Amino acid sequence: MDSVHIALQMSVTTRNSVPTAPPAARSTYRHGDLRRALLDAGIELARQGGPDAVVLREATRRAGVAPNAAYRHFANRQDLLAAVRAAAVAAVAQAMEAEMAGVPTGGTPTEQAHARVRAVGAGYMRFAHAETGLFRTAFGGQFSVEQDPDPAMGGLTGLNPFEHLSAALDDLVKAGALPAERRPGAEYLAWSTVHGMALLSIDGPLRGTPGDMQQLLGQRLLDMVERGL
Amino acid sequence: MDSVHIALQMSVTTRNSVPTAPPAARSTYRHGDLRRALLDAGIELARQGGPDAVVLREATRRAGVAPNAAYRHFANRQDLLAAVRAAAVAAVAQAMEAEMAGVPTGGTPTEQAHARVRAVGAGYMRFAHAETGLFRTAFGGQFSVEQDPDPAMGGLTGLNPFEHLSAALDDLVKAGALPAERRPGAEYLAWSTVHGMALLSIDGPLRGTPGDMQQLLGQRLLDMVERGL
């Protein structure tokens, strides 16, 4: 979980950013980096309340700026939300990367490949649990991630979550652990599975279930996918 | 698809209802069955626009009644929405029942049991596709269906969707097609899978995909579950 959080911080703060101006009681007339400040505020809102909580006026309030100032940097509310969404998707990608970084390097290529697929899925579910609001922002409403990939949605490796999954499945084929004729469309089968469990854990009947219980169910789910694919 | 639609109509109109008063230009001061009219209007709104479209004022408008008249029959907007949700969940149950009714009666108990599980899953996904707005209302936001079952959420058999799934899995065990030690929690694995695909088809990357393609993917998904459980 902490790795998830750290990954997120990195995506939010470290990436391509001029150092942010002091957030409280700006003394200068110009803000310095209002776009970044609004985006950060939007991300924080999304984190706490999901996409619907990304409210233009609240973001400007937090940035200490008049409501309409936002229109210098975003075309409208949708535009801000899209930027927040991209950051949220990128954070998912980083959660996957963090999970993959923990995969032991030993073992046969087949074992490695399986471990990577599992890491991708586990990262996805773990993120949903640890950063519910952002997960909802990324994948809760309408979304598409696969074609015309937006670089802003990539993690540190530049790959977005869908691309991570695809790559892992390709490896599975290369390692001979997945028959090539079953490869096409397999992303959607695997993704469905993990996506469904994430949502059941967040919104559905698994909401109250303790974390380690969910962890366990998640593992069984991944077993099922591994066996069933 | 048509079976889904018919099932829905039944849940909406036929069940436990006094015949609805003529919807246009009421002449009497009293409405006759305003509660039912508001519920029907709410269901129609949900069907077209999901849960957020269930707007109190719009429902009263459609019923030809002053906005505050709704408060004679529902405590508030939430209360109306909950009633709509129950109807939507019941409609899902009926979609499953319609699908199960199509299962051929021949075959071994094992084949039968497998076919029932598949029918439950297929009904769920088919409903999501055919009645997107209602599906979102039933299972799009926060929901729980399993404990303290609300009879309003049952289909014609009285079972709600979760109970249908549970029963089908129990049968699988009885038929010897699922080891008993794997039974606990299996609902959540199966449900996750199908739930995820439903949402990916509605909101996600599979949105544009033609129906028969989705049908095919759905079948592959069910294959995977069958093999993996």
Next chain:
DNA sequence: TGTACATCAGTGAACGCGCGTTCACTGATGTAC
């Protein structure tokens, strides 16, 4: 190096919106005698 000026980031005030909900009411219904 100094000054005039264009640029454009942020301001202040205001708008229209539709919503959920509350108030004191009115008029139809059905029940008690």
Next chain:
DNA sequence: TGTACATCAGTGAACGCGCGTTCACTGATGTAC
């Protein structure tokens, strides 16, 4: 069978809300000469 009355379903008007967005503006910045 007829009348008085309690009940309560639906009315009409109004409220406060926070939102997104537009307008004409002001004041700091950096560039051209």
